[in-house]
Amino acid sequence: MLFTGTTTGTIRSMKYPVTQCKEYNEYQGHAGPVTRLAVTCDDQYLLSISEDGCLMLWKISDKEGRGLKRDKELAYAEEVLITKSDLEEKNQVMSELETRVKELKMENEYQLRLKDMNYNEKLKELTEKFIQEMEVLKTTNQILKADKEKNDLKHQDEISELIEKQVREVQDLETSNNQKLLLEYEKYQELQGKSQRMQEEYEKQLHELEESKTLALEELTEHYEAKLQDKMSQLQWTQEEARQHQREHEETKKQIEEDGDLEIQDLKIRYERRLREERETSLRLKGETGIMRKKFSSLQKEIEERGNDIDRMKAEQQKLQGVIKSLEKDIQGLKREIQERDETIQDKEKRIYDLKKKNQELEKFKFVLDYKIKELKKQIEPRENEIKEMKEQIQEMEAELERFHKQNSLLDLNITELKQKLKATDREMHRERQKVRDIEAVVKRFKTDLHNCVGFIQEPKKLKDSIRELYSKYVQESDVAEIVGVDADIQREYAKQREHLERSLSTLQKKLVKDTEIHRADNVRVMQENVTLIKEINELRRELKVSRSKVHDLEEALGLTRKDRKSSLADSKGSSTDDRHSPRVLRLNAEEETARIMEMQRLEIKRLRDLIQSQEPILAIRPNSVGKLPAIAT
Structure with a gap:
């Protein structure tokens, strides 16, 4: 079986699958269009829901009145039936959650604004x-x-004074040293010439003495050697003669033994003469040798004197050499002094060069500091431009907030007008309800009287009298005409006011939709701007940390004191505390108040919409009093 619901409130049942002839059975049950259908799990009942607020239960059966057989097991339905109280509680919870979400949004926006304020400060x-x-x-x-x-x-x-002093001292030292060197050099040359001449003379004298000595020694040695050779030859000759004489004597002694005494005496005399001559010659030779020895000793003395003179000359030469060495030492000392002066000059030149290097490094450091200051200025200028742009954006946002405030004021005026109109409609509704209550009371009384009249249905006369009484009691022509005219006027006025209210509500809804879209776009834009501002603030914080580290390094390099920093920090803190009470903060507080007022106005508009929607079905239920009761025939 297949079941469908219609807009007229009927339910159609047809066979499944559907045939071309489209045969179906239609059942009337609801006064409004059917919105939902569901079959129970045992396929025995059909549930239907309509816009008239009724839930109907239909029993499913075939043409013979038998229930349907199930071909499959039971399955759980997706729908869950709940009571109206649970639904209202859930709706209340949903509304509370929505209000809570809105409050949280407002709190978040408020906190974001506070954070923006803090970040700006x-x-x-x-x-x-x-x-x-x-x-x-x-x-x-x-x-x-x-x-x-x-x-x-x-x-x-x-440096100029030191250079001048050094130049003067160097010039003085050079002049004095040059003069001393010239004098000493002249003395040295004179002494060297004297020593050379003395050495040449002494060498000549020594050479001459040595030559004369060698010549004299050679002559004496040759002379004495010749004499010694002569004497030796004479001695040998005499010895040979003596040997011959001895031989002859022995021979003669043997031959002449007789003439021995005379001949011996003669021989003794002759030999004694010869001995005397030999002794005299030996004495003469001894005297000559003594003379030669004296001459040799005198020559040795002269040689010794010459040696002493040579030693004395050598001592004088040594003295002169000592003087020369002392002069050379003085020259070396002067050279050392000159070297030391040159070294001091070089050290001073090195110091001057180091000072120049330090000066160049300081100039480089100065150039680097100037460059860093320029870079910091360049970095500060775009930040200042960005701050100016942000200020302009804030001014634009303030202008937009003022525009929103004006729109809110216009909306407040419209809302007050709508409230007044709603109050008027409430009064009219109250009057209409009172009239309806009066009519219902009259209808109840009429029903009771009619019920009493129906009790006389067996007695026509009493029934007729009672009906006449009813007619005379409840029906009058003037009243009927007035009621008809009043009802028609009320209906027209109600229709006009309803159309006017619907138009105004539609326009207000359109305006609210546009305003909400604009406000959402503005909120999104403001949130994006806040995000970009937070990012820029974080970047500025990083750059400030880097710049603080650079400034700290520069302070350490330049030797700044911490007292200045503390005083600057105290001044900056004082200025920040003064900025907290600045008109900009007050302006932001005013903006928050306007945002809160706008949110409260939105909630009030929503409440009024709900109230109007709740009043519309009551007005639709009210019956039209256009019809006229029929007259009772007499």
Whole structure:
């Protein structure tokens, strides 16, 4: 079986699969269109729901009145039936959750704005601190520049004075040393000439003495050797003669024994003469040898005197050599002094070169500091431009907030008008309800009287009298005409007011949709701007950390004190506390108040919409009093 619901409130049943003839059975049960159908798990009952608010239960059976057989096991349905109280509780919970979500959104927006305010204040503090530190660095840099220039001038003056003194001292030393060297050199040359002449003379004398001595010795040795050879030859001859005489004597002794005494005496005399002659010659030779010895001793004395003279000359030469050595030592000392002066000059030149290097390094450091200051200025300028752009954006946002405030004021006026109209409609509704209550009371009384009349249905006369009484009691022509006219006027006025309210509500809904879309777009844009601002703030924090580290390094390099930093921090803290009460913060608080007011107005508009929607079915239930009761026939 296949079941379908229609817009007229009927339920159609047909066979499945559907045939071309489309045969179906139709059952009337609901006063409004059917919205939902469901079959029970045992295929015995059909549940239907309609817009009239009724739930109907249909029993499923075939033409013979038998129930359907199930070909499959029971399956659980997806629908869950709940009571109206649970649904209302869930709706209340949903509304509470929605309000809670809105409150959380408002709190988040408020916290984001507070964070933006704090970040803006911190940015101001950091920029002020950075500017103060930059000013302090500029002042210290200027002071250091002035000190450096003064020190440079002092160093240049001192260097020029030292160079002049050194030049004068070097010139004086050179002149004095040159004069001394010239004098000593002249003395040295004179002494050297004297020593050379003395050495030449002594060498000549020694050479002459040695030559004369050698010649005399050679002559004496030759003379005495010749004499000795003569004497030796004479001695040999005499010895030979003596030997011959002895031989002859022996021979003669043997031959002449007789003439021995005379001949011996003669021989003795002759030999004694010869001995005397020999003795005289020996004495003469001894005297000559003594003379030669004396001459030799005198020559030795002369040689010794010449040696003493030579030793004396050597001593004088040694003295002169000592003087020359002392002069050479003085020259070496002077050369050492000159070398030491040259070394001192080189050391001073090295110091001057080191000072020049330090000066160049300081100039490089100055150039680096100037370049860093320029870079920091370049970095600060785009930040200042960005801050200006942010200020312009904030001003634009303030203008937009003022525009929203004006729109909110216009919406407030519209809402007040709508409230007044709603109050008027409430009054009219109250009057209409009172009329309906009166009519219902009259109808109840009429029903009771009619029920009493129906009790006389067996007695026509009493029934007729009672009906006449009813007619006279409840029906009057003027009243009927007035009621008809009043009902028609009320219906027209109600229709007009309803159309007007529907139009105004549709326009307000369109405006609200547009405003909500614009507000959402603005919120999205503001959130994006807040995100970008937070990113920029984080980047600025990083850059500030880097710049603080650089500034700290520069302070350490330049030797800044911490007291200035503490004073600058105290000033910056004072300025930050003053900025917290600035008109910008008050402006942001006013913006938050306007946002809250807008949110409360939205909630009020939603409540009014719900109230209007709840009033519409009550107005639709009210019956039209256009019809006219029929007259009772007499």
